[in-house]
Amino acid sequence: MTDDWRYRLREHKATLLAFAAFVVMFTIYAANHPAGLNANVATTAANKGVLLAIVAMAQTLVVLTAGIDLSVGMVLVLANCLASAIVVGSPLMTALGVLGVLATGALCGAINGLIVIYGRLQPIVTTIATGAMFYGAALALRRVPGGDVNSGLADALTGQLPGGVPASLALLLGLVLIIWLPFRRSAIGRAAYAVGSSEVAAYMSGVPIRRAKFLAYLLSGLLASVAGLFVTFITYSGEASAANGSTYTLYSIAAVVLGGVSLFGGSGSAVGAIFGALMFRTIGDLLFVFNLEPLWQPLFQGLVLFAAICLGSARLLRVRNRLDLYA
Amino acid sequence: MQAVSKRYGGVHALQRAELTVEAGRIHAVLGENGAGKSTLIKIMAGVVAPDEGRMLLDGQPVTFASPAAANAAGIVCIFQELSLIPDLSVADNIAISNPPRRFALIDRKAQRRMAEEALARAGAEDIHPMALVKDLSLSRRQMVEIAKALGRRPRILILDEATSALTAADVTKIYAVLKRLRAEGLALVYISHRMHEITELADECTVFCNGRSVASYAAGTKSDNEVVELMIGREYSGVFPAKPQRVASTSPPRLELRRLGWTDRLHDISLQLRAGEVVGLGGLDGQGQRELLLALFGVLRGTTGELLVDGRPVTLSGPHAAKQAAIGMALIPEDRKTEGLMLPMSVGDNLGFAALGRLSRWGIVDRAAERAAVDRIVRLLAVRCDGSGVPAGSLSGGNQQKLVIGKWLMMAPRIILLNDPTRGIDVGTKQEIYQLLRRLADEGAAILFYSTDYDELVGCCDRVLVMLEGAIHRELVGAEITERALISSALNIGAEAVA
Numbered sequence: 001m002t003d004d005w006r007y008r009l010r011e012h013k014a015t016l017l018a019f020a021a022f023v024v025m026f027t028i029y030a031a032n033h034p035a036g037l038n039a040n041v042a043t044t045a046a047n048k049g050v051l052l053a054i055v056a057m058a059q060t061l062v063v064l065t066a067g068i069d070l071s072v073g074m075v076l077v078l079a080n081c082l083a084s085a086i087v088v089g090s091p092l093m094t095a096l097g098v099l100g101v102l103a104t105g106a107l108c109g110a111i112n113g114l115i116v117i118y119g120r121l122q123p124i125v126t127t128i129a130t131g132a133m134f135y136g137a138a139l140a141l142r143r144v145p146g147g148d149v150n151s152g153l154a155d156a157l158t159g160q161l162p163g164g165v166p167a168s169l170a171l172l173l174g175l176v177l178i179i180w181l182p183f184r185r186s187a188i189g190r191a192a193y194a195v196g197s198s199e200v201a202a203y204m205s206g207v208p209i210r211r212a213k214f215l216a217y218l219l220s221g222l223l224a225s226v227a228g229l230f231v232t233f234i235t236y237s238g239e240a241s242a243a244n245g246s247t248y249t250l251y252s253i254a255a256v257v258l259g260g261v262s263l264f265g266g267s268g269s270a271v272g273a274i275f276g277a278l279m280f281r282t283i284g285d286l287l288f289v290f291n292l293e294p295l296w297q298p299l300f301q302g303l304v305l306f307a308a309i310c311l312g313s314a315r316l317l318r319v320r321n322r323l324d325l326y327a
Numbered sequence: 328m329q330a331v332s333k334r335y336g337g338v339h340a341l342q343r344a345e346l347t348v349e350a351g352r353i354h355a356v357l358g359e360n361g362a363g364k365s366t367l368i369k370i371m372a373g374v375v376a377p378d379e380g381r382m383l384l385d386g387q388p389v390t391f392a393s394p395a396a397a398n399a400a401g402i403v404c405i406f407q408e409l410s411l412i413p414d415l416s417v418a419d420n421i422a423i424s425n426p427p428r429r430f431a432l433i434d435r436k437a438q439r440r441m442a443e444e445a446l447a448r449a450g451a452e453d454i455h456p457m458a459l460v461k462d463l464s465l466s467r468r469q470m471v472e473i474a475k476a477l478g479r480r481p482r483i484l485i486l487d488e489a490t491s492a493l494t495a496a497d498v499t500k501i502y503a504v505l506k507r508l509r510a511e512g513l514a515l516v517y518i519s520h521r522m523h524e525i526t527e528l529a530d531e532c533t534v535f536c537n538g539r540s541v542a543s544y545a546a547g548t549k550s551d552n553e554v555v556e557l558m559i560g561r562e563y564s565g566v567f568p569a570k571p572q573r574v575a576s577t578s579p580p581r582l583e584l585r586r587l588g589w590t591d592r593l594h595d596i597s598l599q600l601r602a603g604e605v606v607g608l609g610g611l612d613g614q615g616q617r618e619l620l621l622a623l624f625g626v627l628r629g630t631t632g633e634l635l636v637d638g639r640p641v642t643l644s645g646p647h648a649a650k651q652a653a654i655g656m657a658l659i660p661e662d663r664k665t666e667g668l669m670l671p672m673s674v675g676d677n678l679g680f681a682a683l684g685r686l687s688r689w690g691i692v693d694r695a696a697e698r699a700a701v702d703r704i705v706r707l708l709a710v711r712c713d714g715s716g717v718p719a720g721s722l723s724g725g726n727q728q729k730l731v732i733g734k735w736l737m738m739a740p741r742i743i744l745l746n747d748p749t750r751g752i753d754v755g756t757k758q759e760i761y762q763l764l765r766r767l768a769d770e771g772a773a774i775l776f777y778s779t780d781y782d783e784l785v786g787c788c789d790r791v792l793v794m795l796e797g798a799i800h801r802e803l804v805g806a807e808i809t810e811r812a813l814i815s816s817a818l819n820i821g822a823e824a825v826a
Binding site: 010186196202 | 398423425455475
């Protein structure tokens with residue numbers, strides 16, 4: 001049919017908007033950078049951006065089910081501390097270490113999922129509590145910052161591919177292809193959207209609600225631990241920093257909103273959230289190239305976030321029954 | 328279905344109900360509000376489990392733990408717009424329970440074909456499979472719901488008021504679809520309040536009354552009059568206070584509404600409410616009664632028409648404006664758990680909310696005055712609780728409902744709107760509420776009372792306005808208010824046919 005593209009556009013509107021906004025911002029940034037857009041500038045920007053983008057992907061999966069995961073930052077910190085201890089040594093040891101870190105992240109996510117599904121607790125309080133526990137575990141592993149990581153692997157993933165493309169972008173692309181796309185296209189992923197959009201309707205339609213939620217939390221934990229690994233590769237060390245964890249959690253929610261994922265659940269895409277994250281990072285870099293003091297950064301990030309939320313709430317102006325405002 | 332029973336708390340929703348549906352037939356289920364029809368189909372669809380009795384499918388006893396289990400057995404139910412997922416596309420929704428897959432991923436092309444086929448079967452080719460459900464109008468969504476049900480290839484299809492949101496053109500299409508399905512050998516259970524639909528479609532009918540299946544007969548063997556008779560036949564469940572003689576009044580009505588309209592849900596409603604009067608709102612559930620009460624209370628935006636209180640035009644911007652002393656309007660909402668009470672807070676706090684303005688001086692609540700006012704209401708309504716400090720949630724349903732009413736009595740309302748206030752509460756408390764309403768009216772309040780219980784309307788009201796499709800269809804006064812008149816006007820059966 002000829003009007004298919006209109007519906008495709010409608011479906012991906014939020015993601016495309018986030019993409020466009022990022023391209024505009026990044027173009028302004030690159031054009032004004034004193035050194036121009038060379039491979040090193042791109043790699044530094046990409047590494048920072050990809051880190052947040054992975055956490056935003058993790059957050060998206062849970063937000064789609066109309067939940068929220070306030071423990072993503074702490075899973076990241078825990079994975080970072082664990083990686084700084086076990087991702088070392090021979091290639092085999094390193095590989096086992098990476099697997100161990102990923103398994104730990106997935107376990108954290110699974111714990112969240114089980115509590116939310118079977119304990120019927122609200123995701124927001126559940127993940128605050130489990131987040132604190134994950135942080136406690138991280139602190140037990142690393143009382144003081146330190147540790148080491150396989151530097152060969154670290155340099156490979158934080159450096160450049162032949163041709164100057166940042167390796168971290170390839171990693172991000174890989175995660176989208178291996179985790180996000182299959183999720184988006186599978187029946188269980190569809191079920192996650194359905195649960196977030198209307199849990200009652202999903203139940204009435206015979207959708208596997210529990211499995212869908214569980215998978216969303218599990219993958220969220222897994223992705224958060226990938227981000228934790230990446231932190232280790234950038235810093236060559238582990239640090240049980242509560243401030244870092246909280247910042248990543250809050251920024252991931254900001255990135256999700258900027259990326260057009262509805263906090264009410266059921267609509268949006270992790271690809272949108274990735275561009276939301278890159279956009280959020282670019283704001284900080286923009287202020288840098290225009291020589292503004294760093295203290296303006298939170299203010300501007302807040303303003304952009306606020307504008308995005310206003311856009312998302314425009315529908316409330318059309319509400320005819322005031323009770324719907326509180327629904 | 329054999330001897331199926333279901334209780335909710337102390338209320339019998341179904342008592343030893345029977346229903347037999349044959350393949351290749353359309354079986355209509357009739358009954359007034361609360362007769363047990365919805366509970367029956369919820370059991371068949373696997374949404375609730377029966378307390379007693381058994382269900383046989385092709386002669387074999389079956390039990391369904393979930394809607395998915397019922398679907399797997401070939402029973403598909405079309406509820407009123409309940410099972411569509413707003414953020415997904417039409418095709419996603421149609422395929423939701425078992426999407427076509429290739430290599431473990433959803434095959435979008437196959438899904439598209441499946442959706443187009445199902446839409447065509449339902450006669451809704453105008454709906455684009457990629458459109459998001461939330462962007463569709465109510466009637467289009469209902470068509471998607473029907474297409475979705477057909478896409479599951481059911482053996483037994485249950486339609487619960489499936490045509491109520493449809494346009495006339497769609498209804499004609501659906502008739503053709505249903506007749507074709509019957510010819511294909513499906514068993515269809517058709518619940519509708521529209522008598523002409525039942526005449527047009529049904530092969531057999533079963534009438535429900537008070538949770539019992541009272542009669543099954545071949546379609547066309549009973550007159551409309553006999554059907555209404557079957558639907559009534561229930562014992563009086565309450566004792567009602569005597570109604571006073573009506574006296575003609577010359578003062579302007581306490582509340583007058585002129586030509587109220589709101590979106591496509593309310594049309595051209597004019598009514599008058601006098602001090603001392605209890606006026607009922609009748610009709611089938613969902614004909615705009617709730618919206619009318621919300622509109623009066625200032626909750627709806629974009630209403631047209633005029634509202635006059637004591638003969639003076641007023642505009643109400645919301646509940647806060649409506650409860651001001653000059654207006655004195657109170658709305659007792661239908662869902663006491665979400666709209667009426669803050670369950671974790673104490674009885675005293677709950678009673679105090681609506682009247683806090685009156686009990687405070689310079690913004691500080693006068694605790695002694697509040698305590699005295701609360702104690703007075705608790706005594707007046709005979710609320711059974713261990714002091715006014717216990718959480719509202721610890722009270723029984725009936726006592727909670729008294730609190731909701733009591734909360735508004737604290738501000739001495741002059742106009743009281745009630746939205747089905749006795750739903751799901753025990754008979755004793757119901758009677759106390761009836762007495763209270765009459766006493767409030769005698770003390771000079773004007774009362775507008777929506778009830779889904781026809782008995783109550785007959786027993787309590789001086790006048791009853793019967794609503795149909797968002798408009799006032801008929802007004803019954805005094806001795807005209809009988810259960811038979813209420814049912815026949817609600818079903819839009821001509822008065823002459825019943826008389």
